[in-house]
Amino acid sequence: MSESDPLLLRAARGESVERPPVWMMRQAGRYMKVYRELRDRHPSFRERSENPELSYEISMQPFEAFQPDGVILFSDILTPLPGMGIEFDIVESKGPLIQDPIKTLDQIKNLRPLEPQQSMSFVGEVLGRLRNSVGNKAAVLGFVGAPWTLAAYVVEGKSSKNYAVIKAMAFQEPELLHKLLDHFAKSIATYLRYQIDSGAQVVQMFDSWAGQLSPIDYDTFAAPYQKKVVELLKETHPDTPVILYISGSAGVIERMGNTGVDIVSLDWTVDMADGCRRLPKHIGIQGNVDPGLLFGTPEAIRSRIVDAVLKAKGRKHILNLGHGILPGTPEENAKVFFEAGKGVNDLIRAVT
Structure with a gap:
């Protein structure tokens, strides 16, 4: 621990800091003109995220424009899938498409253990460059998708509105799904270790679709595997702070706090004071300004930031949006x- 460490890292550890650090989910992306121009030159998302030169450039765009306290790797939660033998593509305006959705035990048995050094060396290269570039001016963040969300994509084959396909597997063939989730938990822990060894100082796990589960099913299919990822990671990297984000998490906030993570990221549908009351004091809070507010006036944005920070006062707090910044945001x-x-x-x- 050192005063020269980045503010976000010190805050995530629970050290006393002068103010909450601030970054944004999806802070590198479609709302930025410089990103859209690069996307026009390189229309393939996988090229942008897997070419280390492009990924590095995109990761740095918001830092160069706004100097946030965190710089997050430009990548995707599905990036590790090909290293396990699952091919995918991301189609503009349609989202991810899995070429061969997982339906059978044989497919799961044929999945490869993830070896990120071999299959995703570009991630390590980008994280190392980011760390060298920002020094102690910002913390470098890595991230992964959680097992349930990865499983939802590879079983459904694409994004879904009702998750009927994976829920059918969960309720008809739970043993099959548990084998897949366990494979992903081990692989994701390995991937996080690689990210940290490459330069990530704080990591975030996105279980984007766990909010689609009832609490009882969250306890069965999501939480145990979030917890397994954290436990495996902490065996080797006990001092790296871990953040957990779930979209639509109001019904499972207490459960999120029981997974072993250091920080729970609240979406904007939860009042910050309520979220703080529902979590133990040692658990940090991230969030949770409504991304839609950034279409409003500067006065409204400032007022809501003050509201969030005051309600989180006395807690370990990282200021963020309650979800990713929206395309079209000025x-x-x-x-x-x-x-x-x-x-x-x-x-x-000024207001007190």
């Missing part, structure tokens, strides 16, 4: 968000 409003986050102490003094 870049000047993203700038307001970051500037207000960094100047939140002055804003609070």
